[in-house]
Amino acid sequence: MKTAGGFGRGPAGNRSAAHGAGRPCCRRGGGGGLGAFVEPAALAALLAKPAHGYDLRKEISLITDGQVEVDAGGLYRVLRRLEDEGFVTSAWAEGGTGPQRRDYQLTAEGRELAQDWITRLRERERLSRILADALSAQTEEPDGRNG
Amino acid sequence: MKTAGGFGRGPAGNRSAAHGAGRPCCRRGGGGGLGAFVEPAALAALLAKPAHGYDLRKEISLITDGQVEVDAGGLYRVLRRLEDEGFVTSAWAEGGTGPQRRDYQLTAEGRELAQDWITRLRERERLSRILADALSAQTEEPDGRNG
DNA sequence: ACCAACTATATGTTATTAACATATAGTTGT
DNA sequence: ACAACTATATGTTAATAACATATAGTTGGT
Structure with a gap:
């Protein structure tokens, strides 16, 4: 998911070492960050209308007003797994170009x-709200101003 | 995190095979489910008051009204990593019993x-709200009844 | 005295999931 | 001719939770 703003970790810096390529390293995400999103996003798009993979990715962006962008590779992987598990069916489309x-x-x-x-x-x-509130409650300043 | 209700997967059943022990298998979670919780929960507890690990686990339950229960092993692991990264300090307590x-x-x-x-x-x-709303919008029945 | 329960810390392991990377291949538009 | 878009797909790294198990010191009940 490509949401606004990163979540770098300091002060010791990112824990992952730079890749050998010598350029600023990217970092793998892991679902632990915001939680699983690709599967429910795919289901929401499919509820809107049956479609092919590439179109589903666009539908996800559409029905979330651009708030959710899923990784194409991950989307295809999830679709395959959902089919394996019986939640989805698929077939190669006949005709068409491209x-x-x-x-x-x-x-x-x-x-x-x-x-x-x-x-x-x-x-x-x-x-998420309960935890954010618990954190916010502890950081309120005496005069009520929030950090 | 031990929240109400599981999230089993059908119809093909859980994907993980039963362990060799021959008893009903448990299943590892992974942060992808609800997202990372142990770290922010630990930080919230520490903001409330400095404490030792075992007490922090109870503090987390307290400040979230019992909604968040963290795995003890995972909590100690997160505390150690936060110390390694400079976000926390710790020291063995002097005296006391136990x-x-x-x-x-x-x-x-x-x-x-x-x-x-x-x-x-x-x-x-x-x-989470955006996605839940997107899913809900697609499942509304014509007469307005929700599934 | 014995033992279960609580207190307290810690490591091993499995599983879930996202993100980045890369690949192949067919149109379309400049 | 080539870049960009369309379309599918696999490889890999990294983040994170949950389950499991271990060691060890009190405390309280029987």
Whole structure:
């Protein structure tokens, strides 16, 4: 997910060493940061309309007003896994021009999984608020000004 | 984090195979689920008051009204890493009875990191809401009933 | 005196997930 | 002819939680 602003770690600097290429190193993310997003985003896009992978990525950006951008590689990986698990079906599209497309759509189980994700996301929202509030409460200054 | 309710995956069942022990297998979580929680929770507890590890775990439960329970092993690991990175200092406590205690407290940089986490958690809260709303919008039934 | 429960710290391991990187290949527009 | 877009896909690194297990010192109940 490409959200605004990084989350560098100081003061000891980023823990990952620079790559051998000698350029400023990038850093792998891991879902631990903001939590899993690609799967629910994919489900939301598929609920809107069945589509091929590349289009789904654009649909995700559309239905979240540009707030969520998913990694193409990760999206295809998630779609494959969802199909393996029975939440999605896909087939190569006939005709058309350009590179071969694979059309995806949700199964009934996929719609149920989407419901599960609503619950999970509301829970994540709630716990994020609880923790942010706990942190904020401890950093209030005596005169009420916040840091 | 031990939150209410699991998040099993169907219909193909859990992907992890049962352990060789032949008992119902547990499953490792990974931060991808709800996102990182142990570090901000530890920082919130330390902002409330410097304390030893075991007490911090209880403080976390206290300041989140029992909503957040962190794994003890993970908490000690995070405390050590935060110390390695300069956000926390610790020292063995003198005197007292029972097992040896290690007292932790935040550094100035640790307080800054706590500020960073407020920002990050608000962002997570916001994005969780956006995604949950996107999913909910697609599952509304024509007569307005929600699934 | 014995033992369960609590206190207290710590490492090993498995699993989930995102991000960065790179690859191949077919159109389209300049 | 070539850059940019379209479209799919795998390799790899890194972040993080959860489960498991270990060691060791009190305390309280029987």
